[in-house]
Amino acid sequence: MxxxxxxxxxxxxxxxxxxxxxxxxxxxxxxxxxxxxxxxxxxxxxxxxxxxxxxxxxxxxxxxxxxxxxxxxxxxxxxxxxxxxxxxxxxxxxxxxxxxxxxxxxxxxxxxxxxxxxxxxxxxxxxVGVTGLVSVAVAAGFGRRLRASARTAERIAEGDLTARLPEGGRDEITALTRTVNAMADALGSRLQAEREVTANIAHELRTPVAGMVAAAGLLPDGRAENMVKERAGRLRDLMEDVLEVARLDNDAEEADLRWVEAGRLARRAARAAVEARTAPGAPEPDVRVEVVEDARVHTDPRRVERVLTNLVTNAFRHGAPPVVIEVTGPVIRVRDHGPGFPGHLLSCGPQRFRTGAAGTGLGLGLTIAAGQARLIGAELRFTNPEGGGAQALLDLGAPAESDD
Incomplete structure (x- = not known):
């Protein structure tokens, strides 16, 4: 009721x-x-x-x-x-x-x-009849205001920090509205300040990190030298991830849409994830690409590959083999056989600097995947399917019509 x-x-x-x-x-x-x-x-x-x-x-x-x-x-x-x-x-x-x-x-x-x-x-x-009609009309007015406030609050919770509630009136709902708007203003200012600080730190570190990577590349091969090279490379990758998150936050990215086969994107992303994950002389991770039904999709191939690579890398890091990439038309599923996604990710989505594994990762990989998916107009969902494991579903939209 x-x-x-x-x-x-x-x-x-x-x-x-x-x-x-x-x-x-x-x-x-x-x-x-x-x-x-x-x-x-x-x-x-x-x-x-x-x-x-x-x-x-x-x-x-x-x-x-x-x-x-x-x-x-x-x-x-x-x-x-x-x-x-x-x-x-x-x-x-x-x-x-x-x-x-x-x-x-x-x-x-x-x-x-x-x-x-x-x-x-x-x-x-x-x-009684008139009172009932008037009370329903008055209650409907309150209900509309509360529903509008709830929808706006949902937009704020989903990340639209520009959304605000209307503040007309002098009743308790207006007082609540002012409080929620003040909270949204404070939250937006704080998040913006954090984003600016993170982006500025990453920009300041970019030059010295690049120099460190270049210097490490000049070191001869050896156990200690290879460890320095590996750590320098990880620091460079982390800095690039932080910069990419900052660009997505500031809407500084634009999609380059074109027609491409979904199956090809899945294979290239799997290959890139395996190459980035495999150490010299180590066995390759178990990843499989299953193209049930291929389709031409209108999307940004580079960003789709980035999304899929991050999903596969996350499956390598936090899941268990085998990792399966299944292509069914414009829908691509990435599934592992590990413990599944944590509850907070299923309910709230990926959050930067928060990861499901204790002490490993900063939560940037899935955050970037979600941001790139939004940029290209794709839908990215996270579930724990029956039978165990974690599954990420990337829906790239309607495929191209057949020429037949």
């Missing part, structure tokens, strides 16, 4: 209860007043009867037709009134037992009471 329905139902139910109480209590009060009037007349008639023996003011002695329940009350010797429902309407009885006789009088309930009662129920029904 939505908020609009809950608010409308609550207000309508409250109005209905108010109408019910009013429709019952007001006629009851009017009838009580008439009872007191009839009872006062009976007391006068009783006094006259006791003093002179006459029956006055419309009273009667032992008349027929006295309701049995009322007769039982009068037998107790006290003044009493009784409301009787008859086919012709309601009748008020008043009586008292005196000298072994019943002195009673009766009178119909005033037509004014009936008219007031009917007017209360009719106006109450109309009021």
């Amino acid at each position: 939505g908020l609009r329905t809950k608010i409308g139902a609550t207000i309508t139910a409250t109005a209905a209860v108010a109408v019910l109480v009013t429709g019952v209590q007001v006629p009851a009060m009017l009838i009580d007043d008439e009872r007191e009037t009839v009872l006062d007349r009976l007391r006068f008639a009783e006094r006259v009867h006791q003093e002179s023996g006459r029956v006055a003011y419309g009273a009667r002695l032992d008349p027929p037709g006295v309701p049995p329940a009322f007769r039982e009350r009068l037998a107790q010797g006290r003044h009493s009134t009784y409301l009787q429902e008859t086919p012709d309407g309601r009748m008020i009885w008043a009586g008292v037992s005196t000298n072994g006789h019943l002195l009673v009088m009766n009178t119909p309930v005033s037509a004014v009471v009936t008219q007031v009662e009917q007017a209360l129920w009719k106006s109450g029904a109309v009021g």
Whole structure:
């Protein structure tokens, strides 16, 4: 049940209860007043009867037709009134037992009471209906504002830090809106500052790292020398990854779209990942490319290869062999047989400087893959399929139509 329905139902139910109480209590009060009037007349008639023996003011002695329940009350010797429902309407009885006789009088309930009662129920029904419509309309306004706020908050959570909530009004929703906007401003400023610092550090390190790599290349072969070369190469790759993340954050990249076969991209990415991962003299990692159905796709081949290479490299590093690249039309799946993706990645997507393996990696590979996929308009999803392992699915969009 939505908020609009809950608010409308609550207000309508409250109005209905108010109408019910009013429709019952007001006629009851009017009838009580008439009872007191009839009872006062009976007391006068009783006094006259006791003093002179006459029956006055419309009273009667032992008349027929006295309701049995009322007769039982009068037998107790006290003044009493009784409301009787008859086919012709309601009748008020008043009586008292005196000298072994019943002195009673009766009178119909005033037509004014009936008219007031009917007017209360009719106006109450109309009021409840109008209240229900107005409450639903007001609740719908609140609901629209809250839904718009929720959609904007989702955009902010997904990374659109330019999204803001409308701040019109002076109620509690507006106060919440201002708080969320202030939080988004603070978050955007902080993230922008972090990105600028990261990019500046990477730019400052680019020249000395390049010099270090060049100097390491001049070293002769040897255990210590090869270790220096390997570490220098890893530092260079890390710096390039950080720079690439910074360029993606700043929207400084543009896609170079062209028609290309998806199967060819998968094979080239697998080869590049294997070459980058294989040390001299070491066995090649177990990676397989299965082209179930090839397709021509309109995309940026360099960026697709970058995405697939990062996915395969991540599978090498955190998964278990074999790593399978399956091409089914424009959809390419990369699956390993390791422990699967961590829960935070499945729920929130890749996050820089956060990796699923304790103490290894900075989480930049999958962050870059996700950023490149967004840039080329592809969809990248991460799942843990049945049977174990982790699977990344890259959907490159609609394939080219066949010429047949």
